[in-house]
Amino acid sequence: MANSAKLSNDQPTALITGASRGLGAAIARELAPTHRLLLGARTPAALEPILNELPGSAGWPVELTDYPAVARAAEPIERLDVLVHNAGIADLGTIADSSVAQWRNTLEANLIAVAELTRLLLPALRAANGHVVLVNSGAGLRANPGWSAYAASKFGLRAFGDALRLEEPSLRVTSIHPGRIDTDMQREIVADEGGEYQPRNFLEAATVAGAVRNAVHTPRDAHPTEIVLRPIPR
Numbered sequence: 204m205a206n207s208a209k210l211s212n213d214q215p216t217a218l219i220t221g222a223s224r225g226l227g228a229a230i231a232r233e234l235a236p237t238h239r240l241l242l243g244a245r246t247p248a249a250l251e252p253i254l255n256e257l258p259g260s261a262g263w264p265v266e267l268t269d270y271p272a273v274a275r276a277a278e279p280i281e282r283l284d285v286l287v288h289n290a291g292i293a294d295l296g297t298i299a300d301s302s303v304a305q306w307r308n309t310l311e312a313n314l315i316a317v318a319e320l321t322r323l324l325l326p327a328l329r330a331a332n333g334h335v336v337l338v339n340s341g342a343g344l345r346a347n348p349g350w351s352a353y354a355a356s357k358f359g360l361r362a363f364g365d366a367l368r369l370e371e372p373s374l375r376v377t378s379i380h381p382g383r384i385d386t387d388m389q390r391e392i393v394a395d396e397g398g399e400y401q402p403r404n405f406l407e408a409a410t411v412a413g414a415v416r417n418a419v420h421t422p423r424d425a426h427p428t429e430i431v432l433r434p435i436p437r
Contacts, residue, residue, distance in 0.1 A: 214239045216283055218263060221290030223249040225386035226338065229412035230287055231257060234419065238285065267316040274323055283327035285419055287336045288317045293392060298351050306352050313356035318363055334375040336415055337364045341382045368428065377418045381411045381432040403437040
């Protein structure tokens with residue numbers, strides 16, 4: 204585990220993937236007061252800003268689709284209280300214009316990598332009676348034109364969460380289904396759609412991060428299984 208900070212042992216530990224910017228960084232800010240943080244991204248350089256902002260956290264840089272590297276990075280983690288799967292990609296387009304590579308890359312990043320990292324960390328999660336948070340999407344509940352590959356990956360992610368919840372009764376598994384969020388990724392999507400970007404039409408990253416925090420802090424007598432958030436244009 205690559206890290207740039209000493210982690211104290213008096214707090215529960217949370218690993219957040221895709222934590223270098225956007226929603227992942229917002230989730231890190233929400234959990235930082237109560238958790239030791241392992242912050243994931245592809246490279247150490249990508250993590251420098253959020254690690255500087257949250258000096259008590261540690262970097263966990265690894266390419267999540269490089270499964271031998273993920274196994275090496277996960278091996279030192281013996282106990283894990285919270286695993287937040289936030290990393291993912293959105294490669295949009297119609298079925299007619301899609302390619303095998305597009306489908307394969309989307310399913311790999313948004314579903315298969317999630318399943319493998321969870322599998323590798325199951326012993327650590329079981330040791331803590333931990334909590335797995337899957338940052339899904341409204342596209343995991345319905346499919347719109349041009350979103351087929353992305354929606355398929357998110358429908359699959361929801362199914363994965365449902366199965367994990369039943370197979371691992373000592374864990375809590377929460378699927379978060381936000382609508383579109385004001386992030387850099389969203390700006391790229393709107394640009395590809397040819398629209399004009401209006402931040403007020405989207406959820407704020409801090410709002411969705413707050414929902415993740417609330418799920419994690421839900422008392423143990425309750426199991427928050429699904430949270431759906433929709434933006435209210437301002």
